[in-house]
Amino acid sequence: MKDIGFFPKIEREPLSDIRKYQNTRLKDLLNYISTYSPFYQDLFKREKIKLSSIHTLDDLNRIPVTTKDDLQQRNHDFLCVPEEKIIDYITTSGTQGDPVTFAMTDKDLDRLAYNEAISFTCADGSASDIYQLMTTIDRRFMAGLAYFLGIRKMGASIVRVGNGIPELQWDTIRRIKPNAIVTVPSFILKVIEYAESRNIDYRSSSIRKAVCIGEPLRNTDLTFNTLGKKINEKWPIQLFSTYASTEMSTSFTECSEGIGGHHHPELIIVEFLDGNDKPVKQGEMGEVTVTTLGVEGMPLLRFKTGDVCIHYNEPCRCGRTTIRLGPVVGRKHQMIKFKGTTLYPSALYDILDNIEYISNYMVEVYTNQIGTDEILIHIGSETKLEDREKDIKDHFRAKLRVAPLLKFEPEAVLHKMLHPETSRKPVKFLDNRFKNAGPNNSRR
Numbered sequence: 001m002k003d004i005g006f007f008p009k010i011e012r013e014p015l016s017d018i019r020k021y022q023n024t025r026l027k028d029l030l031n032y033i034s035t036y037s038p039f040y041q042d043l044f045k046r047e048k049i050k051l052s053s054i055h056t057l058d059d060l061n062r063i064p065v066t067t068k069d070d071l072q073q074r075n076h077d078f079l080c081v082p083e084e085k086i087i088d089y090i091t092t093s094g095t096q097g098d099p100v101t102f103a104m105t106d107k108d109l110d111r112l113a114y115n116e117a118i119s120f121t122c123a124d125g126s127a128s129d130i131y132q133l134m135t136t137i138d139r140r141f142m143a144g145l146a147y148f149l150g151i152r153k154m155g156a157s158i159v160r161v162g163n164g165i166p167e168l169q170w171d172t173i174r175r176i177k178p179n180a181i182v183t184v185p186s187f188i189l190k191v192i193e194y195a196e197s198r199n200i201d202y203r204s205s206s207i208r209k210a211v212c213i214g215e216p217l218r219n220t221d222l223t224f225n226t227l228g229k230k231i232n233e234k235w236p237i238q239l240f241s242t243y244a245s246t247e248m249s250t251s252f253t254e255c256s257e258g259i260g261g262h263h264h265p266e267l268i269i270v271e272f273l274d275g276n277d278k279p280v281k282q283g284e285m286g287e288v289t290v291t292t293l294g295v296e297g298m299p300l301l302r303f304k305t306g307d308v309c310i311h312y313n314e315p316c317r318c319g320r321t322t323i324r325l326g327p328v329v330g331r332k333h334q335m336i337k338f339k340g341t342t343l344y345p346s347a348l349y350d351i352l353d354n355i356e357y358i359s360n361y362m363v364e365v366y367t368n369q370i371g372t373d374e375i376l377i378h379i380g381s382e383t384k385l386e387d388r389e390k391d392i393k394d395h396f397r398a399k400l401r402v403a404p405l406l407k408f409e410p411e412a413v414l415h416k417m418l419h420p421e422t423s424r425k426p427v428k429f430l431d432n433r434f435k436n437a438g439p440n441n442s443r444r
C-alpha cells in the first residue's frame with residue numbers, strides 16, 4: 001500500500017498493524033521526553049517508572065495520566081526545547097482562569113500543517129478547493145493558523161475573512177466564489193439569516209461544503225443534532241464535523257460518510273478512559289486521553305483532555321480503518337448524575353434548542369438536600385410560558401425519560417445572566433454543585 005496524496009497508507013491498514021506502528025512511535029516519544037522534558041523526568045523518577053518496562057500501548061496504564069492542572073502549575077517544565085527554537089506562542093484556557101502557554105517549533109508547525117492537510121483531505125478536500133476561513137487567525141489561537149498552513153500544504157486556496165461580519169462573508173463569496181467554508185457551525189445560521197434578510201440566494205451560491213469546528217453537529221447515534229438539522233434544512237451543503245484542541249495539536253475529522261472523526265495514527269495515540277482511568281469499550285463514553293507523537297516543543301503523555309466521547313473501531317467505507325470519534329458529549333467535570341441517568345449539558349441543550357418558543361435558556365445544576373444532582377432550567381421568553389410547562393417537560397421525558405425543574409424568566413433577565421462581563425462566550429451552564437465546599441466557591 002502506498003500513500004495517496006494526503007491519504008497516508010497507515011490509515012488503511014488493519015488496526016493491529018496500526019497498534020504495532022504506534023508501539024514503535026511510543027518508544028521514540030518516551031526516549032525523547034525522558035531526555036528533554038523536566039516534567040516527565042520528574043514524573044518517571046517519582047513514580048519509579050523504568051522506560052525499559054514500557055513496550056506497547058497496553059503498558060501505558062502503568063504511567064500516571066497528565067492533567068490540565070499539571071499543565072497549569074508546571075507550564076514551563078513541559079517545554080523540551082531552548083527558547084530560541086520557539087517560533088509560535090499560543091495560549092489555551094487553563095483550569096483556574098490563568099491561560100496555559102504552548103510553544104511551537106518550526107518542526108511543530110510543519111507537523112500542524114501536515115495534520116490539517118490530511119484532515120482536510122479526509123473531509124473530501126483537494127487542491128482544487130477554495131476555502132473561506134470564517135474563523136480568526138490571531139488572538140493567540142492555534143486553529144486559524146493551522147487551517148491556513150494545512151490548506152496551503154494541500155495546494156488548495158484560501159481566503160481569510162475571519163469571524164463575524166456576515167456582510168463581508170457574502171461579499172467575499174460573491175467575489176472569490178469559494179466552494180467551502182471553515183466555521184463554527186452556529187455561525188452558519190447567522191450567515192443564512194443575513195442572506196435571507198438581504199434576499200441573497202444563498203442556496204445558489206458557490207458554497208458546497210462546510211468544515212465545522214468547535215461545536216458538535218451530531219448526537220451520540222451520529223445523526224444530526226438540532227444545530228446540524230437546522231443548518232441542513234435551510235442550506236443542504238455537506239457538513240463535516242471536526243474535533244481538535246491546542247494540547248493535542250491534532251484533529252479528528254469526518255470523511256463524507258459522516259460517522260465520526262478519523263484518528264490519525266502518525267500524530268497521536270488516543271485512549272478512552274473511565275472515572276478510574278481504565279479503558280472503556282467501544283460504544284461507551286470515555287474521556288479522550290492523548291499522547292502526542294512527533295511534537296518537539298511541548299509533547300504530552302497520557303494527557304486527559306476533559307472531553308468525553310464515544311469511539312468506534314469498525315473500518316469506514318471511505319477506506320480508512322482508523323478509530324472514529326463520535327461528538328464530544330460533554331466535559332468530564334460537567335457530568336450530571338440525574339435520577340439514575342448519566343448525562344451531559346449538551347443533551348439538555350439539544351432538547352431546548354428544538355423547542356421553538358424558547359428564546360434563551362441556562363442550565364443550572366446544584367446539589368439537593370439528599371446530596372444528589374438536581375437540574376434547574378432557566379427559560380427565557382418574551383411571552384408567559386407557564387402553561388407550556390407540561391409540554392416542555394414532555395420533551396425531556398421523551399428523550400431522557402426524566403424531566404428537570406423549570407423556572408421561567410423574562411428574556412432580557414436571562415440574557416444578562418448568560419452574558420456576564422467576565423466572559424466572552426455565553427455561559428449556558430451554571431454548576432452550583434460545590435457551592436459550599438470551600439475554596440472553589442470563589443471561582444464559581
Ligand SMILES: [Zn+2]
Nearest residue numbers: 255257316318
Ligand atoms: Zn471514513
